[in-house]
Ligand code: C2E
């Protein structure tokens with residue numbers, strides 16, 4: 229028979245492995261982080277291959293822990309997703325990014341757009357379109373300055389609701405991109421079906437492109453595909469001039485990576501724009 233008592237509970241806790249306990253602690257700390265405003269956004273420039281000017285910036289989430297250390301998203305997004313906290317966090321990121329981009333329009337970052345990473349769970353919610361509209365309206369941001377970074381898996385087996393959501397986003401006037409392109413599913417049928425504006429080539433392909441002919445071929449194919457479908461293509465994780473030169477020769481429209489700038493705060497982003505020019 230099933231017994232539920234204090235002792236069983238203690239037994240459960242003490243036998244929880246260290247990993248599960250650490251996850252549980254992290255989830256609670258993350259819950260508190262929201263309330264204490266420990267989350268913030270950095271922004272990484274996206275530059276025009278042809279003239280080096282900044283066209284947009286990707287919002288990247290950071291968490292300043294109470295001990296002062298800054299935590300990168302790979303360390304806490306999976307837990308935010310598993311616990312559902314990503315819904316609250318994702319809504320906050322959308323609003324914060326729209327607000328920031330609205331502020332940019334009055335200075336050297338005029339006409340620079342913002343792109344926001346969307347998690348699968350967030351995108352799957354019925355109220356997603358509503359959230360995007362609210363974020364735009366509250367910030368007073370023109371929709372064409374917002375880009376949502378989706379992933380291939382969100383578009384693979386679309387339900388009617390997903391189709392409608394995408395149509396709704398497009399009619400709002402926001403831009404849609406596919407993040408980490410090339411790492412997901414092999415079927416490309418969804419590219420025809422959906423009005424995706426931009427493909428972002430995953431960093432893993434860029435990292436080895438100069439030495440690995442297979443990575444170079446994948447990149448070549450993605451860029452050719454994007455161009456023939458009339459979409460923009462962005463390379464992420466560009467670190468060396470050699471990579472940039474190869475990508476430029478292949479016709480890649482935009483670059484993002486440490487060669488240009490790491491993710492930085494809004495003040496440094498404005499400085500970057502002053503130095504290099506913006507949109
Ligand atoms: P991502 O969307 O692929 O973002 C690009 C990642 O590559 C960022 O890591 C960025 O700092 C890093 N990066 C950019 N240029 C270079 C480079 O030249 N070299 C190298 N080695 N790395 C580069 P970050 O900021 O740690 O973010 C990791 C991932 O966390 C993101 O990958 C994204 O999937 C997720 N993420 C970040 N912010 C959010 C958010 O607000 N919401 C959601 N759902 N996910 C987010």
Ligand code: CA
Pocket residue numbers: 286345377407
């Ligand atoms: Ca991204």
Ligand code: CA
Pocket residue numbers: 407408428430431464
């Ligand atoms: Ca990416």
Ligand code: CA
Pocket residue numbers: 408
């Ligand atoms: Ca990624």
